[in-house]
Amino acid sequence: MKDQTVAVVAGRHPHAHYGVVNTPVYRASTIVFKTFAEFEAAADDPAEFRFAYGRLGTPTSASLEEAVAQLEGAAHCRLAPSGLAAITTALMAFLSAGDHLLLTAGAYQPTIRFCESILKKFGIETTLYDPLVGADIAALMRPNTRVVYVESPSSGLFEVQDIPALARVAHERGAIVMMDNTWASPLFFKPFEHGVDVSIQAATKYIVGHSDAMLGTITCREDLWHTLKRAHRELGMMAGPDDIYLAIRGIRTLAVRLAVHQENGLALARFIKTRPEVERVLHPALEDDPGYALWKRDFLGASGLFAFKFKPGVTKEALAAMLDGLKFFGMGYSWGGFESLAAPFRVSRYRPETPQNEDAWCIRIHAGLEDPQELIADLDAGFDRLRTAS
Ligand SMILES: Cc1ncc(COP(=O)(O)O)c(C=O)c1O
Numbered sequence: 310m311k312d313q314t315v316a317v318v319a320g321r322h323p324h325a326h327y328g329v330v331n332t333p334v335y336r337a338s339t340i341v342f343k344t345f346a347e348f349e350a351a352a353d354d355p356a357e358f359r360f361a362y363g364r365l366g367t368p369t370s371a372s373l374e375e376a377v378a379q380l381e382g383a384a385h386c387r388l389a390p391s392g393l394a395a396i397t398t399a400l401m402a403f404l405s406a407g408d409h410l411l412l413t414a415g416a417y418q419p420t421i422r423f424c425e426s427i428l429k430k431f432g433i434e435t436t437l438y439d440p441l442v443g444a445d446i447a448a449l450m451r452p453n454t455r456v457v458y459v460e461s462p463s464s465g466l467f468e469v470q471d472i473p474a475l476a477r478v479a480h481e482r483g484a485i486v487m488m489d490n491t492w493a494s495p496l497f498f499k500p501f502e503h504g505v506d507v508s509i510q511a512a513t514k515y516i517v518g519h520s521d522a523m524l525g526t527i528t529c530r531e532d533l534w535h536t537l538k539r540a541h542r543e544l545g546m547m548a549g550p551d552d553i554y555l556a557i558r559g560i561r562t563l564a565v566r567l568a569v570h571q572e573n574g575l576a577l578a579r580f581i582k583t584r585p586e587v588e589r590v591l592h593p594a595l596e597d598d599p600g601y602a603l604w605k606r607d608f609l610g611a612s613g614l615f616a617f618k619f620k621p622g623v624t625k626e627a628l629a630a631m632l633d634g635l636k637f638f639g640m641g642y643s644w645g646g647f648e649s650l651a652a653p654f655r656v657s658r659y660r661p662e663t664p665q666n667e668d669a670w671c672i673r674i675h676a677g678l679e680d681p682q683e684l685i686a687d688l689d690a691g692f693d694r695l696r697t698a699s
Pocket residue numbers: 391392393394417464489491492511512513514523524525642643644
């Protein structure tokens with residue numbers, strides 16, 4: 310089956326639910342058993358006995374797990390109440406006191422903070438590495454490096470990592486590769502075909518797709534499943550049934566939405582490149598982007614999230630004149646919904662070591678599903694306001 314079909318059919322079992330097309334919202338804490346034998350089987354291994362207790366899973370959660378696993382190319386999946394919770398669960402599952410973690414400096418900021426605070430407290434050391442290091446990561450590997458964590462393209466600056474090269478080194482040295490695959494979604498990057506061992510989605514973004522629910526997913530290689538499943542259970546991870554339902558509903562239209570996010574994102578990126586106020590557009594699917602060759606080799610598409618960097622000299626007042634007057638771009642921290650967003654930041658937000666004279670203002674754009682010409686006209690007017698106010 311092609312992905313577009315998988316997104317529609319995976320995890321749906323209408324005839325197990327009176328013919329109802331969408332798996333209903335099962336609300337459950339207590340789940341009762343028909344017989345003593347069934348009750349005992351569940352007590353022996355509650356995670357193996359599919360539906361034993363609300364926290365361990367319901368037909369609603371199983372439906373989404375099945376769909377995400379199939380799309381990412383894994384046999385199994387587990388859910389968490391947010392993308393960040395999925396990340397922390399995966400890290401805690403595979404790291405122990407005394408271990409070393411190599412974490413891309415391009416990771417989502419709260420991921421970095423978790424590693425440098427909570428993991429540190431439990432005796433796990435983190436080294437941040439340059440996302441573009443490639444096979445030279447070998448020099449940073451230690452005998453106790455257990456996990457190499459990747460996120461590609463990187464948060465904020467959209468640098469593309471050479472994941473197969475990183476994975477080759479990690480595997481040679483007995484470490485596993487963990488990836489935040491949220492930008493590409495399960496459709497545009499197939500993590501397990503490129504050497505990733507554990508893959509995470511902030512389903513809050515494209516899978517939910519409507520900016521109205523928080524959720525995370527974790528998939529992994531078959532031989533790691535037992536470890537992941539156990540940690541997930543022991544940490545008490547479970548997502549709320551309504552949020553899971555919204556993610557199931559979202560995943561059915563993921564392929565058609567992403568195609569438009571991609572198209573609109575590229576149209577906006579190409580337009581932004583023509584504006585004289587702009588130094589560079591950070592979008593790996595633009596032919597002159599430094600990440601283009603790797604993106605083209607490994608990815609199946611580009612989502613609607615990218616950024617651009619202003620030339621020096623843009624003031625806060627000018628930026629406000631541009632942003633405050635936008636009609637179709639909301640200013641918000643998340644992304645992946647149907648609507649367009651524009652979020653200002655400075656390079657130092659993602660790379661604190663950036664010298665002050667290189668710390669340009671940037672805007673992160675999420676291209677939504679609106680008409681691209683209307684989005685371009687809105688941005689064009691915004692650039693004109695910025696110029697007038699400068
Ligand atoms: C790349 C990436 N990963 C993970 C997350 C975390 O997801 P959540 O907000 O659902 O915890 C985000 C949120 O912005 C993100 O951008």
